[in-house]
Amino acid sequence: xxxxxxxxxxxxxxxxxxxxxxxxxxxxxxxxxxxxxxxxxxxxxxxxxxxxxxxxxxxxxxxxxxxxxxxxxxxxxxxxxxxxxxxxxxxxxxxxxxxxxxxxxxxxxxxxxxxxxxxxxxxxxxxxxxxxxxxxxxxxxxxxxxxxxxxxxxxxxxxxxxxxxxxxxxxxxxxxxxxxxxxxxxxxxxxxxxxxxxxxxxxxxxxxxxxxxxxxxxxxxxxxxxxxxxxxx
Numbered sequence: 551x552x553x554x555x556x557x558x559x560x561x562x563x564x565x566x567x568x569x570x571x572x573x574x575x576x577x578x579x580x581x582x583x584x585x586x587x588x589x590x591x592x593x594x595x596x597x598x599x600x601x602x603x604x605x606x607x608x609x610x611x612x613x614x615x616x617x618x619x620x621x622x623x624x625x626x627x628x629x630x631x632x633x634x635x636x637x638x639x640x641x642x643x644x645x646x647x648x649x650x651x652x653x654x655x656x657x658x659x660x661x662x663x664x665x666x667x668x669x670x671x672x673x674x675x676x677x678x679x680x681x682x683x684x685x686x687x688x689x690x691x692x693x694x695x696x697x698x699x700x701x702x703x704x705x706x707x708x709x710x711x712x713x714x715x716x717x718x719x720x721x722x723x724x725x726x727x728x729x730x731x732x733x734x735x736x737x738x739x740x741x742x743x744x745x746x747x748x749x750x751x752x753x754x755x756x757x758x759x760x761x762x763x764x765x766x767x768x769x770x771x772x773x774x775x776x777x778x779x780x781x782x783x
Contacts, residue, residue, distance in 0.1 A: 552603040553616075554581040554594065558754025560652070560707035561613040562600040567703045567747040568617055572624050576602075614644060617700050629700045636694055643686055643693055643701040647708045651679040655708070658715035662762055669721035676712050676723060684728045691737050698741075706738045710748050711755070714769045718759060739773055748773055 553569065555562035555578050569576050583589025586597035594601040594609050602610040602619070610616055621630055631637045654675040661667040683693075683705065690696040693705065709731070716723045725732050738744050752773060756766040 551575075551605055552577045552579055554579060554590075554599050554601045554603065556580060556585065556599050556754065557750050558758060559599050560711055560751065561598075563707040563747050563751050564613055564700075564703050565600045565602070565616050565620075566750070567706070567743055568620055568629065568700070570743045570747065571629065571698070571703070572620070572627060574620065574624060614648070614704075617703070621700070629698065629703065631694060631697070631699060639686065640694055640699050640701045643683065644704045646679070646682050646686065647701075647705045650682055651676065651705075651712065652708050654679045655711050655715050658719050661719050662715075662759060662764060667719075669716065669719040672719075673716050673721040673723060676716065677727070680709075680712070680723075680725075680728050680731060684730050687730050687734065689730075691734075693734060702734075702738065702744070706744050706748060707751050709735065709738075710751055710772065713772045714752070714755060717769050717772065718764055718766070745773065 551574075553562070553565055553576050555566055566578060568574075569578070581587075581590040581599055581601070582593060585599065591597045593603070594611055596611045598611065600611075600613050600616055602616045604610065610619055617629075621628075631640055654672070657665070657667045657672045657675075658669065661669060661672070687693050688695045692698050693701045713723055713725065725735060738748070752769075756769070759769075760766050
């Protein structure tokens, strides 16, 4: 199998992290021809990443579908809780990440390109979304307790962008206002696979933002857990 990915896509990053956590023999490559090109659309009609090319030539798009497929195919190590309620809870957190927190960050991408967006207002929406995540987070090391799950894998790159975008646009998040999430972010930044994948996202995003003329030094320390917990306000 082969995963088509790009370095700073938060959606591709979550699948790369899963592949590494499970030590799966899946090649990770950029999309042939580039995103949304005719060449790539001939392989994956969405033109987006990630996309998983199966051994029989079929293509599976959409990150959550890929995550679930790989979990079904390679159970160990488990990244889904066995308890049905906990598994549903995990999927609810993924939905919040994809349909509440992620979209709350989208206006700030526009702001990077000069769109008339008010960063403090955008930050308020992100803070509200983080409140939803925190409300459903458990008390253990990870979002659902002491075991790493797909909820952690999904949320980590999304929170990276919430932190990086708000810093870069001059309205940094106060992650310390959400102590549970600040502790969780520390665990993420301390985990070798999650941190290594986020380092890739960070490098890719810095190149993208620098290309638009932004001072990427403003996001220094985003992946320093202690700095993120103490200094984001």
